[in-house]
Amino acid sequence: MTEILVLVDHVDGAVRKPTLELLTIARRLGQPSAVFLGAGVADATETLARFGAAKVYVVEAPELDKYLVAPKAEALAAVAAQASPAAILVTSHAEGKEIAARVAVKLGSGIITDAVDVDADGVASQSVFAGSFLVTSKVTHGAPVIAVKPNAAAPQESPAAAAVETVAVTFSEAATKAEITAVAPRAKSGRPELTEAAIVVSGGRGVGGAEGFGVLEALADALGAAVGASRAATDAGWYPHAFQVGQTGKTVSPQLYIANGISGAIQHRAGMQTSKTIVAVNKDAEAPIFELADYGVVGDLFNVVPQLTEEIGRRTS
Amino acid sequence: MKIVVLVKHVPDAASDRSFAADLTVDRAAVDGRLSELDEYAVEQALQLVEKAGEGEITFLTMGPEGAGEALRKALSMGGDAAVHVVDDALHGSDALATSLVLAKALGKLEWDLVVCGMSSTDAWMSVVPAMLSERLGVAGLTLASELTVDGGTVTIRRDGDDASTTVTAALPALVSVTDQTGEARYPSFKGIMAAKKKPVTTYTLADLGVDSGSVGLGGAWSAVDAAAKRPPRAAGVVVSDEGDGGVKLAEFLATGKFI
Numbered sequence: 001m002t003e004i005l006v007l008v009d010h011v012d013g014a015v016r017k018p019t020l021e022l023l024t025i026a027r028r029l030g031q032p033s034a035v036f037l038g039a040g041v042a043d044a045t046e047t048l049a050r051f052g053a054a055k056v057y058v059v060e061a062p063e064l065d066k067y068l069v070a071p072k073a074e075a076l077a078a079v080a081a082q083a084s085p086a087a088i089l090v091t092s093h094a095e096g097k098e099i100a101a102r103v104a105v106k107l108g109s110g111i112i113t114d115a116v117d118v119d120a121d122g123v124a125s126q127s128v129f130a131g132s133f134l135v136t137s138k139v140t141h142g143a144p145v146i147a148v149k150p151n152a153a154a155p156q157e158s159p160a161a162a163a164v165e166t167v168a169v170t171f172s173e174a175a176t177k178a179e180i181t182a183v184a185p186r187a188k189s190g191r192p193e194l195t196e197a198a199i200v201v202s203g204g205r206g207v208g209g210a211e212g213f214g215v216l217e218a219l220a221d222a223l224g225a226a227v228g229a230s231r232a233a234t235d236a237g238w239y240p241h242a243f244q245v246g247q248t249g250k251t252v253s254p255q256l257y258i259a260n261g262i263s264g265a266i267q268h269r270a271g272m273q274t275s276k277t278i279v280a281v282n283k284d285a286e287a288p289i290f291e292l293a294d295y296g297v298v299g300d301l302f303n304v305v306p307q308l309t310e311e312i313g314r315r316t317s
Numbered sequence: 318m319k320i321v322v323l324v325k326h327v328p329d330a331a332s333d334r335s336f337a338a339d340l341t342v343d344r345a346a347v348d349g350r351l352s353e354l355d356e357y358a359v360e361q362a363l364q365l366v367e368k369a370g371e372g373e374i375t376f377l378t379m380g381p382e383g384a385g386e387a388l389r390k391a392l393s394m395g396g397d398a399a400v401h402v403v404d405d406a407l408h409g410s411d412a413l414a415t416s417l418v419l420a421k422a423l424g425k426l427e428w429d430l431v432v433c434g435m436s437s438t439d440a441w442m443s444v445v446p447a448m449l450s451e452r453l454g455v456a457g458l459t460l461a462s463e464l465t466v467d468g469g470t471v472t473i474r475r476d477g478d479d480a481s482t483t484v485t486a487a488l489p490a491l492v493s494v495t496d497q498t499g500e501a502r503y504p505s506f507k508g509i510m511a512a513k514k515k516p517v518t519t520y521t522l523a524d525l526g527v528d529s530g531s532v533g534l535g536g537a538w539s540a541v542d543a544a545a546k547r548p549p550r551a552a553g554v555v556v557s558d559e560g561d562g563g564v565k566l567a568e569f570l571a572t573g574k575f576i
Binding site: 174296 | 336440441443459479480545557573
């Protein structure tokens with residue numbers, strides 16, 4: 001059966017949800033094999049088996065953590081050279097897209113990034129021009145390398161063997177030039193990953209300051225949501241840049257997006273307008289965000305949001 | 318220190334962008350501009366030369382005739398010279414072909430450092446810097462929020478989701494910079510006048526030794542089947558907060574089974 005390689009996105013063996021989505025999509029194209037780079041495969045195989053990985057190729061080498069991105073691309077290309085897959089799927093985030101780019105050059109394959117869906121014929125859908133167009137395209141040369149955005153599919157279980165196969169890779173001099181000399185981990189918020197969350201509560205200029213995000217965090221915690229911010233809020237230093245939703249930040253596509261004090265400039269809309277349901281709270285009735293909203297409240301977020309949080313608490317207790 | 322900054326002329330993101338009949342981005346229908354994210358790359362290169370007290374900056378672009386406008390804009394901000402790869406056969410090139418042509422053009426130039434923006438503001442793929450690093454066989458230090466060069470070493474800070482990482486490499490190297498590196502300067506009147514006198518060299522595919530069959534729409538390794546305007550979202554309900562806005566919102570969320 002046609003083999004499809006899925007690059008596993010994991011943190012020390014804990015498999016991230018977008019990988020399960022990739023395995024689900026890969027089954028439309030053929031039989032998925034997972035490619036696991038780094039340490040911790042023992043913690044990942046049960047999950048990878050449950051979601052349909054027939055094989056798990058493992059590359060474990062110090063170079064993968066010591067140098068930036070390039071060794072991971074070299075390892076994935078080495079597995080591809082051995083497996084001759086019909087397609088390669090990676091998560092479409094910053095590192096995934098870079099790996100895809102390098103692998104496409106190495107293998108002489110066409111590449112598609114930012115796919116929001118891939119069908120059984122390998123036709124990928126993309127949302128472009130700030131979400132105003134939907135484009136479908138297909139790789140026409142080599143084994144397609146496709147970077148798929150989080151939330152492109154609902155993960156479905158389909159038990160498979162997940163037979164582990166270790167692959168030895170010799171890294172080139174070119175791949176070991178950009179050396180990682182320090183890593184400062186970020187403090188964990190304990191909330192879901194922004195791009196993976198089912199619900200996102202976001203704040204913008206109307207939040208007024210860093211302390212204002214407290215009411216949004218309280219709402220997020222009541223809903224089990226992630227917290228996001230517009231560029232106006234992150235540029236002002238009110239919330240960390242890593243949580244920026246928009247063109248130069250994260251693109252999110254949750255079931256529910258609650259925009260608070262966000263006017264809805266194109267730069268922000270591009271990052272959130274494919275959300276299933278959009279709610280907006282804003283003082284300004286003319287704010288363009290209301291054009292996107294399924295439900296909007298014209299009012300002061302500092303009155304509306306705490307009342308909403310309290311009401312959720314009342315209904316769920 | 319010799320620096321090449323890659324720049325792209327893109328359709329203005331604030332305009333009504335669309336596709337041409339051949340399903341390539343319609344670059345004629347709307348105004349173009351130097352990609353906003355490339356301005357950060359220009360700024361970082363200018364700052365590196367200012368700090369070092371020496372250095373030469375060349376701007377490089379690939380694109381139709383009108384793309385020269387992006388080079389002029391960059392030159393009005395500073396720098397010394399520009400190179401424009403222009404050839405009708407390039408129309409419709411994919412990222413792989415773009416990186417191939419830019420790599421060939423970089424092969425004709427002298428440089429210690431290549432600086433790129435984090436992404437173009439039309440295609441948003443963010444893959445060309447990685448492809449170029451791969452093709453050139455030099456270190457790729459991507460998505461820098463901060464960039465320094467000390468002697469023959471380049472160091473960046475890359476702010477990821479889980480960690481902030483310091484990455485270092487010996488020159489020659491390629492760096493891509495984010496919009497967190499600091500606002501780009503506006504061209505001065507003097508800068509705009511000076512830009513008119515700075516040399517712009519043009520290269521064709523023949524000059525670079527690139528076969529026209531390996532680029533353009535025909536040489537692309539992916540093909541667009543269709544591009545359709547997304548239907549506007551159905552109009553929703555907007556209420557004014559009369560003191561019960563939060564409760565009403567909770568009712569809406571309960572109807573949608575979110576709570």
